[in-house]
Amino acid sequence: MKRIANLFIVSLFAGAITLGAYKLFFEKDNYKWVASGQEMPFVATSNVPVSAKGAGINEVDFTLAAEKTVNAVVHVKNLTISKGPSSLSDFFYGFERQQTPQVGTGSGVIISPDGYIVTNNHVIANSSQLEVTLNNNRTYKAELVGTDEDSDIALLKVDTEEALPYLAFGDSDNAKIGEWVLAVGNPFNLTSTVTAGIVSAKARSLSPLKSQSFIQTDAAVNPGNSGGALVNTNGDLIGINTAITSQTGSYVGYAFAVPSNIAKKVVEDIMEFGNVQKGLLGISAANINSPAAIEKGLDQLEGVYIHSVEEESGADEAGLQEGDIIKQVDNITIHKFSELNGYLSSKRPGDMVKVTVDRDGKSFVKNVTLKEQQSVTLPVTNFLVKNLSKEDKKKFGVSKGVKIIAVPEAFSQYQLKDKVIIELDGEEINNIDDAEEHFGKISRYGRTSFTMVTEEGEKVRMIL
Numbered sequence: 001m002k003r004i005a006n007l008f009i010v011s012l013f014a015g016a017i018t019l020g021a022y023k024l025f026f027e028k029d030n031y032k033w034v035a036s037g038q039e040m041p042f043v044a045t046s047n048v049p050v051s052a053k054g055a056g057i058n059e060v061d062f063t064l065a066a067e068k069t070v071n072a073v074v075h076v077k078n079l080t081i082s083k084g085p086s087s088l089s090d091f092f093y094g095f096e097r098q099q100t101p102q103v104g105t106g107s108g109v110i111i112s113p114d115g116y117i118v119t120n121n122h123v124i125a126n127s128s129q130l131e132v133t134l135n136n137n138r139t140y141k142a143e144l145v146g147t148d149e150d151s152d153i154a155l156l157k158v159d160t161e162e163a164l165p166y167l168a169f170g171d172s173d174n175a176k177i178g179e180w181v182l183a184v185g186n187p188f189n190l191t192s193t194v195t196a197g198i199v200s201a202k203a204r205s206l207s208p209l210k211s212q213s214f215i216q217t218d219a220a221v222n223p224g225n226s227g228g229a230l231v232n233t234n235g236d237l238i239g240i241n242t243a244i245t246s247q248t249g250s251y252v253g254y255a256f257a258v259p260s261n262i263a264k265k266v267v268e269d270i271m272e273f274g275n276v277q278k279g280l281l282g283i284s285a286a287n288i289n290s291p292a293a294i295e296k297g298l299d300q301l302e303g304v305y306i307h308s309v310e311e312e313s314g315a316d317e318a319g320l321q322e323g324d325i326i327k328q329v330d331n332i333t334i335h336k337f338s339e340l341n342g343y344l345s346s347k348r349p350g351d352m353v354k355v356t357v358d359r360d361g362k363s364f365v366k367n368v369t370l371k372e373q374q375s376v377t378l379p380v381t382n383f384l385v386k387n388l389s390k391e392d393k394k395k396f397g398v399s400k401g402v403k404i405i406a407v408p409e410a411f412s413q414y415q416l417k418d419k420v421i422i423e424l425d426g427e428e429i430n431n432i433d434d435a436e437e438h439f440g441k442i443s444r445y446g447r448t449s450f451t452m453v454t455e456e457g458e459k460v461r462m463i464l
Contacts, residue, residue, distance in 0.1 A: 060180055060233060062196055068235035069184045070192040071135045071165040073228055076119055076142070076156070078104040079129040107185035107228030108132065108156060109237060111267065113163035115140075117156040118267055119227030120242055120258075121147045124154050132158055135192050146270035150211070151258055151345070152242055153266045154227075167229060170236030172259035173332065173343070175199050175215060183219035183241055183255065185228025195220040197255075203339040204256060206243065213342025214256035215239045221255035230257040239263075261346040269348070279347040279370030281355075282313020283320060285337045302335050303327045303358065310374060312389045318368040320357065327363070328356035344370070375405065376432045378439040381464070382408045385421065387431050396420050397457050400430040404452075414462065416452070423451040 080102045106123030110116070117132060124130060130142040140158040147154040175181075179199045187193055197219030205212040217230065221241050230239035239257030246252045269276045286307040288299045298305050304326040309315050326334050330353055332343050347353065349372045356365050375386035384406035388396075392403055401422040407414075421429055424438045425448050442448050442464070449463045 062180070062182060062194075062233065065182055065231055065233050065235040066184070066194045069167065069182065069229055069231050070194065072110045072167045073135070073184045073186075073192065074108045074110060074117060075133040075186045075189075075191055076106045076108045076117075076123055076227060077131040077133070078106070078124050078127045079131070080104065080126050081128045105186065105189055105224055106226045107224065107241070109227070109229045109240065110164050110166040111169070111237075112166055115158040115160050115164055116145075116267075116271075117142065117158065118240060118263055119154050119156060120240065121149055121152045121154045123227045124156070130156060132156065133191070134164070146274060148266045148270070148276045150276070151262055151266050153240065153258060153263050155267050155270050167231070167235070167237040169260045169264045170232060170234075170238045172215065172238045172261045175202065175232070175238050175259075177201060180233050181217055181219055181238070182231050182233075183217065183221050183225060183228065183257075184231065185221070185225035185241060187222035187224040189224060193225075200254070202259075203336065203342045205338040206245070206256065211338075211341045211345075213259065213262070213338045213345065214242065215259055217255050217257065218253055219255060220251045222251045223249065225255075236260075259342060259346075262342065265346045265348070277348045278373050279344060279349045279351050280313065280373055281340075281344060281353075281368060281370060282310040282315035282374070283326075284308045284310070285340075301325060304334055304337050304340050306357075310386075311391075313374065314368045314371045315355075318355070318366040320355065320366055320368070321359065324357040324359050324364075326355060326357050329353050373432070376436050378435055380439055380442045381411070383411070383416070383421075383439075385432060385435055388420065392420070395455060396453050398422060398453055400428065401453065402429060402432055402435045416462075419452040419454055419460065421450055421452050425449060 104123070106119060108117040108119035108123070111118050124144060124147070127144065130144060131139060132142045133139045140160065142156040142158050145155040145157050177199050181197060181199055183195045183197070185193060197217045199215060200218050201216040204214045204216045206214065215230065215238070219230070221244055225241050226243075228241045229237055230241050232238055238260045240260070240263050241255060241257045243256045244251055245254045266276055283306045286293050286298055286305040288301070288305065293299060306320060306322055306324045306326065308322055309320055326340060328334055329340060329343055332339065334340050344353075347370055349370055352367055352369045354365055355368050356363060375384060377384050383404050385402040385404050388398070388401055388403055393399055398420055401420040403420050404416050404418065407416050421435065423429060424435075427438050429435050429438060447463060449461055452460045452462065454460060
């Protein structure tokens with residue numbers, strides 16, 4: 001009995017020592033700061049368990065999206081024939097030039113089971129022959145259906161008796177910053193390469209001289225990836241990988257893709273009309289980086305400041321004014337011009353959009369019907385011309401022609417602005433399409449003349 005009592009006392013002391021050591025060395029106090037008379041804490045310790053896989057980051061499953069995508073992404077080979085002189089003596093003495101074949105490669109995405117493939121325009125530029133290789137190593141000759149240089153999108157077609165695996169276009173407007181994406185393509189001639197990243201930014205513009213609206217991602221994209229697929233974790237096509245920014249020519253953390261909504265619209269236009277139908281709002285936005293704009297505080301605005309409204313445009317007819325700030329188009333919030341341009345690039349002439357503008361601190365919603373392009377910069381001369389309005393036709397006494405609204409500095413001394421061009425080298429000019437076509441045929445080394453009409457009704461001829 002005495003022995004049992006001793007064992008009990010020893011066990012009691014051992015338990016007390018163990019409990020005391022735990023309280024002293026291992027248990028930490030959990031403090032909550034509570035304001036006087038309040039129950040809610042300002043700072044509290046989270047009791048949510050942390051995943052051993054890294055808070056859920058590695059729990060995202062890319063395998064289904066990858067399996068769905070790799071078979072719909074193809075390798076595009078572009079054979080170009082170079083006709084340059086083979087040597088310096090050939091150049092000086094006019095010897096016969098050798099035709100040197102050059103091969104470029106890229107990627108493409110099958111978008112229909114009957115063999116339509118979307119890729120980048122720069123992948124197939126100047127091609128003499130196009131060849132497409134599928135993931136199963138089958139090779140087909142490809143036909144160029146059409147291209148759009150502005151969006152850098154091209155459409156190819158291969159003839160096949162069997163249905164091909166393809167990807168469905170997703171809604172790129174629904175892509176979220178921070179969302180996981182996969183880039184699938186053929187970098188460095190390696191077929192079916194899959195890389196993962198997130199959407200880093202949307203409506204990104206890389207050039208102040210071009211209207212661009214890219215999806216930016218940090219998924220690794222390298223030479224050869226151009227024209228490949230950017231997909232979400234569902235395997236939906238949300239972009240066509242197009243460009244990287246790099247001083248070395250290889251991936252350094254930034255890659256850019258044409259949003260699927262723009263690519264889809266371009267492809268549908270090429271298939272239906274043979275060219276891209278651009279629906280324009282009819283406004284010019286202020287250059288927010290100019291000294292005058294910075295002085296007015298326009299560089300601090302969220303939205304697009306309307307610098308001018310084109311007459312007889314959809315914006316003009318809807319009542320938009322200079323000084324209005326575009327805040328939203330349909331359900332898309334507008335912070336900068338590239339967001340506005342990106343959304344409108346998915347629309348056609350005749351489409352109506354709801355434009356929310358801020359005017360002197362008050363919000364208005366205007367229904368604007370988009371119209372066809374009314375102005376264009378002419379080749380060679382770089383004249384900016386527009387179609388004639390009803391007022392122009394009445395003022396100049398003409399029924400056809402294009403009005404010069406701006407000229408380069410080299411032509412400023414000739415006072416060409418606000419004159420109407422009606423003829424070029426004997427060819428009538430009815431509208432901007434005629435003007436663009438005829439001016440595109442001008443030789444830089446020959447002489448050409450065009451006839452203009454002044455506001456007084458006088459005809460003036462200029463020889464270049």
